[in-house]
Each structure stands twice: as C-alpha cells, then as structure tokens.
Amino acid sequence: MRKIVGSNQELCVGCNRCIRECPIEMANLTYKDEQGNIKVKVDHNHCIACGACIAVCKHNARHYEDDTEAFFNDLEAGVPITLIAAPSIKTNFPAWPQVLAYFRSKGVKKIYDVSMGADICVWALLRYIERENPGPLITQPCPAIVSYCEIHRPSLLKNLAPLHSPMGCLAVYLKEYEKIEGKIAAISPCISKANEFEDIGIIDYNITYAKLEEYFEYFRISMPTEESxxxxHESGLGAVFPAPGGLKENLELFLGKSVRVDKSEGSTVYQDLDSYAETPEEYRPRIFDVLNCMEGCNIGSGCVKNKNIFHIQSDMNKARQLALEKPNSDFVKNLFDHYDKVFDLQKFKRKYTRPQAYVPEISEREIRLAFALLDKDTWEKQNFNCGACGSNSCREMARKIALHINIPVNCIVNSRDNMEREHQKNLDLYKRNVIYLELVHRIGEYLISVNQDEFQDTVLDVLQDLSITLNSRGVRLWKYFEQDGKGYFQRLYSWPEGNLKEIVPESILSWASLLKAGKNVTRKISEMNQAETEYYGKDSINSIMSAPLSIRGEYWGFISLNSDTERGFSEEDVSVLTACGILIVSSVIERDVTEKLILAREAALAGTRAKSDFLSRMSHEIRTPMNAIIGMTKIAEASNDMEKLRYCLSIIQSSSNHLLGLINDILDMSKIEAGKLELDSAPFNLERMIAKIFSFIGEKAGQKSIKLGLDLAKGIPVRFIGDELRLSQVITNLLSNAVKFTPDGGTINVEAHEIGRKDGVSVLRFSVSDTGIGLTAEQISRLFTAFEQADKNITQRFGGTGLGLTISKSVVEKMNGKIWVESEMGKGSNFIFNVELQRDDAASAESATASISSNEIPDFSNFKLLLAEDIEINREIFISLLEPTGIAIDTAENGRIALNKFKHDPDKYNIIIMDLQMPEMNGLEATRAIRESGTQIPIVAMTANAFKEDVEQCLAAGMNDHLMKPIDLNAVIEKIGKYCGAKNP
Known part of the structure; x- marks a missing residue:
C-alpha cells in the first residue's frame, strides 16, 4: 500500500486536531521529541488515506503526494497517455474546457468523461444483483471505505460489491473494448484513489485537482484560449453518480423504491460501518451506499480547497437537470441493452485482498494501568472527557496509551495536575530556601556582634539553631590535626552535648578520605562498619551528613548533622550546613588570630600604630564580606523571586571565598611573625606552574580587557625541586596586584630568565610589569613593610590587608633571593625578584617550549587543529606549547565562531580542542551542533572541571575525550597522537 499521507514533524505543534478527526484509532502515533515537544505522526500500516487529518491541520504538518509531476514528466518524454476525468472536474475547474485543451497541447490524444464509467458501474451492479442474487451489499466503491474494510473490518469484505469503481470500469472499457495502448491517467477528486489504482493495476496515474492547481500556479501556466x-459523450445519469445520493437516483430508475437503499457519508460513516458489521443480516438494507466525503466526490480529499459549497451544489444541480432532460427510461434502457450485447460482466469485477492490520487486544487491567499513568484514580477523573487529547473520552485515551500510540503528557488534565505538583514542589523549595537564608542571616548576626567573653556560648546557640532548623538530633564541628604521623579529629563544638574537647582517631571513620577529597558524605547506621556503629550507636544516631571545610585548599575539618532516624539529606541541607560551617570556622579563626596579633603588636611594636592600623584594616576587610553575607540574606528574605534568591546565594558564596582568602593571608603572616614559615621540597614543572597561574589570572584580566603577555627565555630549564606552591603564591600575588591597579584596556607582561647556574642550582629572575597607576619613591620605601600599604587611600579605593607583598618578600628571601620594584607615578610598575632553585637533573631533560628538541616530540606538521578558547593568553600559551610539533592551529574566540569555521570547510581540520565555558555559545552547545552534521571529527574538551559528572556531560554532548586545565603539554600531545594517529619520527 502506498504511503500517501505524510507528516512534517518540524511543523507539528501537537494540537491533536489530526487525532480528533481521524476515524482510525491506530493511524496516529503521539510521542515527545528530543526537545520535549509533543508530536504526532502517521502510522502507514493503519492509515486509510481518508484525508481528514490534512483537511483540519492548520500548521501544514500533514500533506499528501500524488502523480501529477510524474504525469507531466512522462508526457514531456513522449509516453502515450490516455486521460480520464471525473465529472467533478467541472465544479473544481470552471474553465475545464480550456484545461482539457491544455492537456491535448501537451500530448494527450484521448480524454474520456468518467460519467460513462459510472453508467457502466450502475449497469454492472444491476446485472450482478439480478444474476447472482447476493446478500446485502455495500457499494459506492470509495477507496477509503475499501481500505477501511480491508485493514480494519475484513468481516465486511464479503459484503463489498465486487465491482470496479466508475474510474475502474472506464479503464477496463478502454483496455478491453477500445483496445487503447499506453498508460491511463485519471484526474481524481480523491487522494486515496492511488491505493485503488495500485490494487487494480490498470490506471497508472492519480492526478488530484488540488495538486493540479498547485502545478499550474507553481509553473505559472496560462490556459489556452481554445476549448476542448x-x-x-453518451452517458445517462453517470454525471450525478458521485453526488450525495447519486447512486440511489440511478438505482431507483430501474429498481423503483421497493428496494431499500440506505446511505451514510462523512465522518460518521466508519462508525456506521462498525454498527453495520454488528447488525444481523435481516436488519441490513439491500444496498448500503457509503461515501468517505460528506458532500460526495465534488469536495473530496484531493479537491481544490476553499470552494464555495453553494456554487458546487448549483453546478451539480445543473448537471443533474441536463441528465434528467434526456428521455430517461428509454435512453438508459437502450444504453444498458447495448451494454448487455457488448460487455462481459466478469471483466468488470475485482477482488479485495489487502491484509488486515494488527491491533493488540487490550485487557481491562491494561486500561487500569494506563489510568494510573494518567493519575486518574476516580470515576470523575476517568470521565473528564474534555477531548483536548484528540480522543472522545478519557477511556479511549487510556486505551491508546495501553496501545503505546499516545502518551500521558498529551492529556491536558494530567499535564495541569503535574504542573500544579511541580509548582507546589518549587513553592516548598522556595519556602525552605527562605528559611535557610534566614538561618544564615541570624548566624552571621550572632557571630559578628558577639563579644569575646560570650563567644563560646554563642557558637553553641548557633549550632542549636542550625540543628532545629534542619530537623536533626544535633550538630558537631570537628577540626583535623596530625600527631606522630597519625590523623585525628577534635570535636571543638557540639550541640546538645556542649563544648566537649573529644578527640577520636581518623581511622574510626571509613569515609575520612572522602571528606579530605572535598566530598560530602551521607551515611545511615545500616551502612556503617562496626567501629562507626559502636561510636554513633551509643548516642542513638542512625544517620549522619558530613560536609568538609577547607582553608585555601587545605583540609581544616568538617561539620556533621546527626539524625536519630535513617533519613536522606537534600542538596539544600548540604549547602546551608556548609555555609554555616564556614561562618563559624571563619569567626573562630578571626578571633583566634586577632587575639594573637594583638599580643604580637603589644610585644613587637609597642608605641606604634602600624599594627593598630592593620588590625583596623583587617577588621574592616573581614567584616565587609560577612556584612555582605548578612545583607544578602536580609535581601533574600524580602524577595519571592527565585532568580534573586539564586543571585543572593552566589554573592554569599563569593563573599565566603573572599573571607577565606583574607584569613589565609593572616595565617601566613602569623607564621612569618612566629618564624615558622617553612618551604616544601618536591619536583615541579615551571612551565606548567605558570600555565596554571595564567589560567586563573586570565579570567580576571579578561573582565578588564587587560592584555597579558608571557616571555619564557629560550634555554630556561623547566624541571626544578622546590616549593611550587609558595613560588606560585608570589607570582600570583604580583599578577593579582597588577590586574587590580591596571586600568581597563591596559597591558601586563611576565618575563622569566635564568641569570646564573652553579652546582645544580639555577638563579631565576622573574619580572611582572604593568601599565597601572605606578608608585612614588616614598610609597616604594614602605611597600614591603609588614602590616602597611603604599598609601592608606589604597585600602579605601582597592581594598586588601597589605600583607601580600610582605608575604611574598618572606617567601623570596626563604629561596635565597630578593624582590624589588621599579616604578614611577602614572607610568606603571615593574616588580622583579630573584630566587634560587635546585634543578631536577634526574628527570627527563625538559627545556622551555622554544627549545624542545625534535626527537622528543611527534611530528604533527600534516595536521590542522581548531582551538576554541575565549581567553587570549590561554590561546597564546597553547599555540606556543605546540609550536615544536609543527601542527597548524586555527583559533576561535567562542563556540559560535568555531561552529561556523567548521561548517565552512568540514574537511579542513583533523581535531578540535574545545573549551567549555565560552560566551555566545559554549563548548557543549557547539559540539552538539557539529555532531548534528553527522561528522566524526575528534573533539576533545579542555576545561578546569574534572569531576566525573563533568566528564560524562562532555561525552554525552558528543565529545571524544577530556583535557584538564591548566594546559599539560604531554597530555595535549598524547590526545592529538591518539586521535590523529601520528607517530614519533
């Protein structure tokens, strides 16, 4: 069977009109596309091509195909074709004589009126009834009706009159009695005629009126002035055969009104056929005249649209009058006597053989399960029957869901209820977030306003408030420390137990390593080992949730929430517990450090105000982010806007990070003052260390449109043994200051040289120059003094504690070096320092990028790489690192540019390195768009995000692999070699 009706899924909006009008239960399949939109498509195994869906679709999502274009192409090629035209051509094309003349001009030699075929069809039906006396008959052989009986009601096939339609009868006549050769084309008002022609095999083209008119308009064809x-021309009442009741008029001329002829037309005909199938034979009419189209074939599924029904009925009435003006009984009797002499009735018979479509049997249990999917558990819900899904009743919809041809989300009531539940869920979440923000606000107020004497009791009050708000049994704050090579946890504060200074070994907790790795941990008593069960069980604790607390990436300890029931904890629970833990720890450290610094000030700088000023500055710096945290929670309390709540939470997070950074500086200064600043000694790669720093600083510089430059001198070693973290801290400090004090659009350059070498030790000189505000000689004299800044106004304008350069000076001096600055007011600054580092001669001889020898790296000169990265300095570093490989590198500043470059020449590149966080279009969006083209080009993600879920997200988007930032040259070379197949020369 031909696939006549098609679906354009892009245009479908899921309005369900097609389902509502379609008479066939299984002919439409409803589903959700990848974007979550409801779509409906045709199931061709069940579609009878009645055209109802095309007529009601307002979005051009349903269409059909006929043979108009093939017909004209074959005429152009000289194929001999005879044309037969339904009488409704006169109502669809008022200028039909000119249309026929046009056909003849294109090569059609013979054109016949199907009215003659209708006379033959009536004659054949009468003779079949007289000679074979069959049972009740279904006639008016409409192809959509035939398809319905064949596919969905095979029990009715025995009742279908086994005779050709008028078009089929005329085609038989032309082939058998006129002996025409070549092909036959039919101008038809019906799209489903294509199925009939395919079955009988004697008509080659179905040309519908609508497609014929489209053809004329598309090619701007003008009709000739002559007519044809x-x-x-010899026909009786055949011209009125396709009209409503037309067959009945023909039959009554011979059978009179003694024979019962019933008729059914339009959308209810298929329900009437179902009723007919269930009716005992004695109650059925002698002839059941059925039509798919309500107004007969004059307004069929393939007719010209927007025709005025009254004009058509007027034209049909004129045709009826012309037919009736003939000497009816004598003319038709003589015509049929002629047919008796000339025609063989058997030649006008046909068979119906199309196989039945499979429809699964649906049980009552399956209907109930479908109702459960629709959340319809009451009689009222199951009989809502709004019809919005396209079904006549909720039960019919449930049946379609059980048949897997519709989906619950297509039920508007189900969707409404789901939206209400989702809204309530979001409302509950919003209310909980408001409560949590109020909690953070209260805790911040408690800690910032309490005096030293009341601090211990205030912390316990805070833990109590936190425990009650989170509906738990208690909260505990644990600090981690090491002693004699072993790890321990000290319980600093807990509620309701109080200030118990309990110490437990780290080994008692099986999840301690997860906490150190920065992971939140939730455990139920049933999941704990014996030691954990004994420890927590004695306090009747059945589940815990622990959140790690870190200071500058170093593990400080954790805060835990305990429950006396086995329960789960939400992400919001974890977030508020962590935020409150940071506030408490920050307050503890602030008061401890403040107390120590006051003592240090009194002992070391008595009579001066340097440290007093510093303490004032420090207090301001610490309280500023704490005030921001409290202020944002207060703002959030007064807002019911989810976006504003998210904004407040983001400010709270950034303020907490700033607060921790200040505390880190204070702790470092405390070590320096106490003479306890020690350096680690471990192998590290200088080149990679600088790449990490630039990856971090690049984003801050990019926000001010500052251009970053880097110059690693040729021949400089890259492998050293020393304290990478502290050296990185110095360079980062100088770069951060340069970004802070350089105006928008400025320039910052970093240079590194080896200025000496002796006994395995290199003397390295680093310089960080900027085009910033510059310094006076007096400011320079105080620049590296502890607890002071170059200018007191600096604090008011730019913030900061003034400890950064003092810490940097101490670190440099620990590395047997010195640090100084060259600057003029208004002309920028150049900070320079020397350090001594032991070379790592035991490692493989790595040199700076420019001096990597060719036998250590692969030859990628035959490959072209596309790098998508929005930060300019990162692009420069990447290109510089890979320069010795010979690979050609093209760059794109965002995913949109990368996508356009790839589409312009898909075969140009061998591999794409794709950053994830980019403006306009990020790396994941760009990758999905590239994969839509079907290409398999390797795409490797390049990002600072390395959690398992981040990697899985990259692979799900279509990426092949993942690279960590900062850039690792060996890792990049390994990925290129893996996917491009290069080998070392």
Whole structure:
C-alpha cells in the first residue's frame, strides 16, 4: 500500500486536531521529541488515506503526494497517455474546457468523461444483483471505505460489491473494448484513489485537482484560449453518480423504491460501518451506499480547497437537470441493452485482498494501568472527557496509551495536575530556601556582634539553631590535626552535648578520605562498619551528613548533622550546613588570630600604630564580606523571586571565598611573625606552574580587557625541586596586584630568565610589569613593610590587608633571593625578584617550549587543529606549547565562531580542542551542533572541571575525550597522537 499521507514533524505543534478527526484509532502515533515537544505522526500500516487529518491541520504538518509531476514528466518524454476525468472536474475547474485543451497541447490524444464509467458501474451492479442474487451489499466503491474494510473490518469484505469503481470500469472499457495502448491517467477528486489504482493495476496515474492547481500556479501556466471536450459523450445519469445520493437516483430508475437503499457519508460513516458489521443480516438494507466525503466526490480529499459549497451544489444541480432532460427510461434502457450485447460482466469485477492490520487486544487491567499513568484514580477523573487529547473520552485515551500510540503528557488534565505538583514542589523549595537564608542571616548576626567573653556560648546557640532548623538530633564541628604521623579529629563544638574537647582517631571513620577529597558524605547506621556503629550507636544516631571545610585548599575539618532516624539529606541541607560551617570556622579563626596579633603588636611594636592600623584594616576587610553575607540574606528574605534568591546565594558564596582568602593571608603572616614559615621540597614543572597561574589570572584580566603577555627565555630549564606552591603564591600575588591597579584596556607582561647556574642550582629572575597607576619613591620605601600599604587611600579605593607583598618578600628571601620594584607615578610598575632553585637533573631533560628538541616530540606538521578558547593568553600559551610539533592551529574566540569555521570547510581540520565555558555559545552547545552534521571529527574538551559528572556531560554532548586545565603539554600531545594517529619520527 502506498504511503500517501505524510507528516512534517518540524511543523507539528501537537494540537491533536489530526487525532480528533481521524476515524482510525491506530493511524496516529503521539510521542515527545528530543526537545520535549509533543508530536504526532502517521502510522502507514493503519492509515486509510481518508484525508481528514490534512483537511483540519492548520500548521501544514500533514500533506499528501500524488502523480501529477510524474504525469507531466512522462508526457514531456513522449509516453502515450490516455486521460480520464471525473465529472467533478467541472465544479473544481470552471474553465475545464480550456484545461482539457491544455492537456491535448501537451500530448494527450484521448480524454474520456468518467460519467460513462459510472453508467457502466450502475449497469454492472444491476446485472450482478439480478444474476447472482447476493446478500446485502455495500457499494459506492470509495477507496477509503475499501481500505477501511480491508485493514480494519475484513468481516465486511464479503459484503463489498465486487465491482470496479466508475474510474475502474472506464479503464477496463478502454483496455478491453477500445483496445487503447499506453498508460491511463485519471484526474481524481480523491487522494486515496492511488491505493485503488495500485490494487487494480490498470490506471497508472492519480492526478488530484488540488495538486493540479498547485502545478499550474507553481509553473505559472496560462490556459489556452481554445476549448476542448471529451471524446465520448453518451452517458445517462453517470454525471450525478458521485453526488450525495447519486447512486440511489440511478438505482431507483430501474429498481423503483421497493428496494431499500440506505446511505451514510462523512465522518460518521466508519462508525456506521462498525454498527453495520454488528447488525444481523435481516436488519441490513439491500444496498448500503457509503461515501468517505460528506458532500460526495465534488469536495473530496484531493479537491481544490476553499470552494464555495453553494456554487458546487448549483453546478451539480445543473448537471443533474441536463441528465434528467434526456428521455430517461428509454435512453438508459437502450444504453444498458447495448451494454448487455457488448460487455462481459466478469471483466468488470475485482477482488479485495489487502491484509488486515494488527491491533493488540487490550485487557481491562491494561486500561487500569494506563489510568494510573494518567493519575486518574476516580470515576470523575476517568470521565473528564474534555477531548483536548484528540480522543472522545478519557477511556479511549487510556486505551491508546495501553496501545503505546499516545502518551500521558498529551492529556491536558494530567499535564495541569503535574504542573500544579511541580509548582507546589518549587513553592516548598522556595519556602525552605527562605528559611535557610534566614538561618544564615541570624548566624552571621550572632557571630559578628558577639563579644569575646560570650563567644563560646554563642557558637553553641548557633549550632542549636542550625540543628532545629534542619530537623536533626544535633550538630558537631570537628577540626583535623596530625600527631606522630597519625590523623585525628577534635570535636571543638557540639550541640546538645556542649563544648566537649573529644578527640577520636581518623581511622574510626571509613569515609575520612572522602571528606579530605572535598566530598560530602551521607551515611545511615545500616551502612556503617562496626567501629562507626559502636561510636554513633551509643548516642542513638542512625544517620549522619558530613560536609568538609577547607582553608585555601587545605583540609581544616568538617561539620556533621546527626539524625536519630535513617533519613536522606537534600542538596539544600548540604549547602546551608556548609555555609554555616564556614561562618563559624571563619569567626573562630578571626578571633583566634586577632587575639594573637594583638599580643604580637603589644610585644613587637609597642608605641606604634602600624599594627593598630592593620588590625583596623583587617577588621574592616573581614567584616565587609560577612556584612555582605548578612545583607544578602536580609535581601533574600524580602524577595519571592527565585532568580534573586539564586543571585543572593552566589554573592554569599563569593563573599565566603573572599573571607577565606583574607584569613589565609593572616595565617601566613602569623607564621612569618612566629618564624615558622617553612618551604616544601618536591619536583615541579615551571612551565606548567605558570600555565596554571595564567589560567586563573586570565579570567580576571579578561573582565578588564587587560592584555597579558608571557616571555619564557629560550634555554630556561623547566624541571626544578622546590616549593611550587609558595613560588606560585608570589607570582600570583604580583599578577593579582597588577590586574587590580591596571586600568581597563591596559597591558601586563611576565618575563622569566635564568641569570646564573652553579652546582645544580639555577638563579631565576622573574619580572611582572604593568601599565597601572605606578608608585612614588616614598610609597616604594614602605611597600614591603609588614602590616602597611603604599598609601592608606589604597585600602579605601582597592581594598586588601597589605600583607601580600610582605608575604611574598618572606617567601623570596626563604629561596635565597630578593624582590624589588621599579616604578614611577602614572607610568606603571615593574616588580622583579630573584630566587634560587635546585634543578631536577634526574628527570627527563625538559627545556622551555622554544627549545624542545625534535626527537622528543611527534611530528604533527600534516595536521590542522581548531582551538576554541575565549581567553587570549590561554590561546597564546597553547599555540606556543605546540609550536615544536609543527601542527597548524586555527583559533576561535567562542563556540559560535568555531561552529561556523567548521561548517565552512568540514574537511579542513583533523581535531578540535574545545573549551567549555565560552560566551555566545559554549563548548557543549557547539559540539552538539557539529555532531548534528553527522561528522566524526575528534573533539576533545579542555576545561578546569574534572569531576566525573563533568566528564560524562562532555561525552554525552558528543565529545571524544577530556583535557584538564591548566594546559599539560604531554597530555595535549598524547590526545592529538591518539586521535590523529601520528607517530614519533
């Protein structure tokens, strides 16, 4: 069977009109596309091509195909074709004589009126009834009706009159009695005629009126002025055969009104056929005249649209009058006597053989399960029957869901209820977030306003408030420390137990390593080992949730929430517990450090105000982010806007990070003052260390449109043994200051040289120059003094504690070096320092990028790489690192540019390195768009995000692999070699 009706899924909006009008339960399949939109498509195994869906679709999502274009192409090629035209051509094309003339001009020699075929069809039906006396008959052989019986009601096939339609009868006549050669084309008002022609095999083209008109308009064809008629004119009432009741008029001329002829037309005909199938034979009419189209074939599924029904009925009435003006009984009797002498009835018979479509049997249990999917558990819900899904009743919809041809989300009531539940869920979440923000606000107020004497009791009050708000049994704050090579946890504060200074070994907790790795941990008593069960069980604790607390990436300890029931904890629970833990720890450290610094000030700088000023500055710096945290919670309390709540939470997070950074500086200064600043000694790669720093600083510089430059001198070693973290801290400090004090659009350059070498030790000189505000000689004299800044106004304008350069000076001096600055007011600054580092001669001889020898790296000169990265300095570093490989590198500043470059020449590149966080279009969006083209080009993600879920997200988007930032040259070379197949020369 031909696939006549098609679906354009892009245009479908899921309005369900097609389902509502379609008479066939299984002919439409409803589903959700990848974007979550409801779509409906045709199931061709069940579609009868009645055209109802095309007529009601307002979005051009349903269409059909006929043979108009093939017909004209074959005429152009000289194929001999005879044309037959339904009488409704006169109502669809008022200028039909000119249309026939146009056909003849294109090569059609003979054109016949199907009215003659209708006379033959009536004659054949009468003779079949007289000679074979069959049972009740279903006639008016409409192809959509035939398809319905064949596919969905095979029990009715025995009742279908086994005779050709008028078009089929005329085609038989032309082939058998006129002996025409070549092909036959039919101008038809019906799209489903294509199925009939395919079955009978004697008509080659179905040309519908609508497609014919489209063809004329598309090619701007003008009709000729001359006219033409048909090559056969002798017909009786055949012209009115396709009209409503037309067959009945023909039959009554011979059978009179003694024979019962019932009729059914339009959308209810298929329900009437179902009723007919269930009706005992004695109650059925002698002839059941059925039509798919309500107004007969004059307004069929393939007719010209927007025709005025009254004009058509007027034209049909004129045709009826012309037919009736003939000497009816004598003319038709003589015509049929002629047919008796000339025709063989058997030649006008046909068979119906199309196989039945499979429809699964649906049980009552499956209907109930479908109702459960629709959340319809009451009689009222199951009989809502709004019809919005396209079904006549909720039960019909449930049946379609059980048949897997519709989906619960297509039920508007189900969707409404789901939206209400989701809204309530979001409302509950919003209310909980408001409560949590109020909690953070209260805790911040408690800690910032309490005096030293009341601090211990205030912390316990805070833990109590936190425990009650989170509906838990208690909260504990644990600090981690090491002693004699072993790890321990000290319980500093807990509620309701109080200030118990309990110490437990780290080994008692099986999840301690997860906490150190920065992971939140939730455990139920049933999941704990014996030691954990004994420890927590004695306090009747059945589940815990622990959140790690870190200071500058170093593990400080954790805060835990305990429950006396086995329960789960939400992400919001974890977030508020962590935020409150940071506030408490920050307050503890602030008071401890403040107390120590006051003592240090009194002992070391008595009579001066340097440290007093510093303490004032420090207090301001610490309280500023704490005030921001409290202020944002207060703002959030007064807002019911989810976006504003998210904004407040983001400010709270950034303020907490700033607060921790200040505390880190204070702790470092405390070590320096106490003479306890020690350096680690471990192998590290200088080149990679600088790449990490630039990856971090690049984003801050990019926000001010500052251009970053880097110059690693040729021949400089890259492998050393020393304290990478502290050296990185110095360079980062100088770069951060340069970014802070350089105006928008400025320039910052970093240079590194080896200025000496002796006994395995290199003397390295680093310089960080900027085009910033510059310094006076007096400011320079105080620049590296502890607890002071170059200018007191600096604090008011730019913030900061003034400890950064003092810490940097101490670190440099620990590395047997010195640090100084060259600057003029208004002309920028150049900070320079020397350090001594032991070379790592035991490692493989790595040199700076420019001096990597060719036998250590692969030859990628035959490959072209596309790098998508929005930060300019990162692009420069990447290109510089890979320069010795010979690979050609093209760059794109964002995913949109990368996508356009790839589409312009898909075969140009061998591999794409794709950053994830980019403006306009990020790396994941760009990758999905590239994969839509079907290409398999390797795409490797390049990002600072390395959690398992981040990697899985990259692979799900279509990426092949993942690279960590900062850039690792060996890792990049390994990925290129893996996917491009290069080998070392």
């Amino acid at each position: 008629g048909f090559d056969h």
